[in-house]
Amino acid sequence: xxxxxxxxxxxxxxxxxxxxxxxxxxxxxxxxxxxxxxxxxxxxxxxxxxxxxxxxxxxxxxxxxxxxxxxxxxxxxxxxxxxxxxxxxxxxxxxxxxxxxxxxxxxxxxxxxxxxxxxxxxxxxxxxxxxxxxxxxxxxxxxxxxxxxxxxxxxxxxxxxxxxxxxxxxxxxxxxxxxxxxxxxxxxxxxxxxxxxxxxxxxxxxxxxxxxxxxxxxxxxxxxxxxxxxxxxxxxxxxxxxxxxxxxxxxxxxxxxxxxxxxxxxxxxxxxxxxxxxxxxxxxxxxxxxxxxxxxxxxxxxxxxxxxxxxxxxxxxxxxxxxxxxxxxxxxxxxxxxxxxxxxxxxxxxxxxxxxxxxxxxxxxxxxxxxxxxxxxxxxxxxxxxxxxxxxxxxxxxxxxxxxxxxxxxxxxxxxxxxxxxxxxxxxxxxxxxxxxxxxxxxxxxxxxxxxxxxxxxxxxxxxxxxxxxxxxxxxxxxxxxxx
Numbered sequence: 157x158x159x160x161x162x163x164x165x166x167x168x169x170x171x172x173x174x175x176x177x178x179x180x181x182x183x184x185x186x187x188x189x190x191x192x193x194x195x196x197x198x199x200x201x202x203x204x205x206x207x208x209x210x211x212x213x214x215x216x217x218x219x220x221x222x223x224x225x226x227x228x229x230x231x232x233x234x235x236x237x238x239x240x241x242x243x244x245x246x247x248x249x250x251x252x253x254x255x256x257x258x259x260x261x262x263x264x265x266x267x268x269x270x271x272x273x274x275x276x277x278x279x280x281x282x283x284x285x286x287x288x289x290x291x292x293x294x295x296x297x298x299x300x301x302x303x304x305x306x307x308x309x310x311x312x313x314x315x316x317x318x319x320x321x322x323x324x325x326x327x328x329x330x331x332x333x334x335x336x337x338x339x340x341x342x343x344x345x346x347x348x349x350x351x352x353x354x355x356x357x358x359x360x361x362x363x364x365x366x367x368x369x370x371x372x373x374x375x376x377x378x379x380x381x382x383x384x385x386x387x388x389x390x391x392x393x394x395x396x397x398x399x400x401x402x403x404x405x406x407x408x409x410x411x412x413x414x415x416x417x418x419x420x421x422x423x424x425x426x427x428x429x430x431x432x433x434x435x436x437x438x439x440x441x442x443x444x445x446x447x448x449x450x451x452x453x454x455x456x457x458x459x460x461x462x463x464x465x466x467x468x469x470x471x472x473x474x475x476x477x478x479x480x481x482x483x484x485x486x487x488x489x490x491x492x493x494x495x496x497x498x499x500x501x502x503x504x505x506x507x508x509x510x511x512x513x514x515x516x517x518x519x520x521x522x523x524x525x526x527x528x529x530x531x532x533x534x535x536x537x538x539x540x541x542x543x544x545x546x547x548x549x550x551x552x553x554x555x556x557x558x559x560x561x562x563x564x565x566x567x568x569x570x571x572x573x574x575x576x577x578x579x580x581x582x583x584x585x586x587x588x589x590x591x592x593x594x595x596x597x598x599x600x601x602x603x604x605x606x607x608x609x610x611x612x613x614x615x616x617x618x619x620x621x622x623x624x625x626x627x628x629x630x631x632x633x634x635x636x637x638x639x640x
Contacts, residue, residue: 167498170639171455176501179279180494183221186229188274189240189267190219190247192382193258196350199377200260203370205363211254218250225250240264261359262350265394265481269348270382272493273395276403279497280342285629286504287338287410288621291331292630293511295617298324302609305598306429306521307528314528317598320430320516322605325612327420330413332620337406344402348395349375349387354480393481397474400493404467407500411463414503418453418460421510425450428520433513452638456506459499466496509636525598527566530575531559536595537579537588544587554584 168177178184194215201207221229225246232242240259248255259266301320308318352359357371364370379387388395424430425448432452469492473485534555541551562575576592579585588595621630 165495165498167495167502171459171502171506172498173282173501173505176279176282176498179275179282180497182226185271185275186221186243187219188271189243190215190221192267192270192378193244193247193262194219195378195381196260196262196266197254197257198381199374200257200363202377203364203374205257205260207257208253211251211257214251214253215247215258218247221246238264240267243267261352261363263353263359263393265348266350269395272489273345273347273384273399274382276493276497277342277345279501280338280345280403280406283407283410283497283500283504284335284338284342285626285633286501286508287331287335288626288629289633290504290508290511291328291335291617292621292633293508294324294328294331295613297321297511297514298328298609299613301516303599303602303606304516304518304521305525305602307524309423312423314524314532316532317525317529317601319602319605319609320521321609322602323420325609327413327417328617329612330416332616334406334410334413335620337409341403341406345384345399346395347379347382347384347387348391349379351375351391351393354393355391392477392479394477394485397470397477397485400470400489401467401474404463404470404492404496407496408464408467410500411460411503414507415457415460417507418457421453421514422450422457425453427524429517429524431515431517432510433515452506452510456503456510459503459506462499463496463503466492466499505636506638509638512635522598527573529596529598529601530562530573532601533596534559534575537585540588540591540595541585546587551584554582555579558582 168180194212197207197212197215201212228246228249229242232245233239236242236245241264244259247258251258298321301324302322304320305317306320306323308315308323350360351357357375360371360374361368364374375387379385421430421432425432431448432450434448469488473488473492476482477485538548538551538555542548558575558578562573562578565571566573576596580589580592594600621627
């Protein structure tokens with residue numbers, strides 16, 4: 157019952173995937189701290205510091221915290237007002253042979269910053285794989301509807317025709333840029349390494365009696381043991397908070413794409429042309445039983461607005477880091493970094509769920525085309541008359557008059573667009589009446605849209621997903637089931 161009497165973040169409690177919520181959990185964070193302390197001890201021992209095998213083994217055997225250890229940590233932190241030292245003392249209680257060497261030469265940021273870099277790299281990998289699956293799902297949708305004509309909209313007013321599949325490629329292209337950005341952010345991530353309190357490695361130089369080579373080797377060994385290819389060459393007490401800006405920038409950019417996709421689908425749902433999945437027992441409104449609200453896309457749009465706000469906090473934090481460090485980065489980063497990853501994870505999983513169950517209504521789309529196409533086809537009618545020997549200006553005037561009459565029917569009387577019926581009834585257009593059906597075929601108004609879809613999927617999407625990592629992610633992906 158206690159869980160219901162204290163606030164819980166809906167990001168982790170209600171929406172996020174299990175793997176992303178687990179990545180930023182206390183259990184994962186503090187196990188990672190202990191792994192970092194173990195790596196430091198192993199490297200220091202290898203380079204000649206008097207650390208026993210028993211100390212190493214006890215550390216290895218106690219990487220996971222028990223509930224009892226979490227209680228000890230809470231008491232220690234209340235007493236010491238320092239979370240890292242609370243964990244140092246708690247770790248030392250279960251690994252007594254190592255109690256005197258845990259955190260040897262290190263500063264708090266050795267565990268806090270290096271752990272954050274580990275979490276961000278892992279989180280970016282989760283997001284990359286999820287994004288690849290979303291791109292794959294939407295690509296299948298684009299291929300299926302590559303040639304289905306639909307009204308294009310500019311200013312949300314009917315415009316020249318496109319196809320349902322071509323419109324989807326616009327979403328996919330933006331997602332490909334997000335894939336590029338997130339992959340680059342992940343692959344660029346380095347390790348803070350072992351740099352000491354102000355980044356000078358002075359404490360480690362003292363430990364190794366002024367041996368610069370051993371200090372550099374220590375940095376290299378710990379970096380390698382922690383799974384990174386390189387450490388940042390210089391740091392202050394922390395790694396540069398510019399790294400947070402870089403990482404969250406890629407997530408903020410993703411949120412813009414997601415908001416665009418979600419908004420487009422919400423508009424199309426209003427037109428009843430395309431709808432997101434809707435379960436048989438789902439309730440759209442507590443009052444209006446008939447409603448089928450696009451709640452998934454609304455959720456994606458809603459949380460997409462959170463990511464730029466979180467990105468803004470890390471930009472501001474970066475700019476106010478005085479000299480070698482100030483602690484006003486700590487509390488905000490505890491919120492901003494995990495929540496950015498959780499929000500991005502939720503947005504992607506929600507859009508994946510939508511993409512796996514999109515419903516297209518071709519008859520509704522056709523009806524909308526039929527209502528607008530006569531006006532769009534007027535230039536074609538004029539050209540057809542001219543080809544039969546007619547006068548262009550005379551034809552234009554005839555079409556103008558009939559178009560205004562049809563527009564009056566639509567706008568003032570609420571009737572269907574009867575322009576083509578008026579054309580059929582006017583003897584002036586007798587020379588082209590046998591061609592009207594061909595002249596009004598929607599497929600003649602979509603240009604190269606189907607061919608553009610084919611070429612885009614083959615030349616851009618397939619290569620982007622061709623790497624083993626993403627190919628395996630797509631192959632292993634199952635349908636996303638949303639909790640709520």
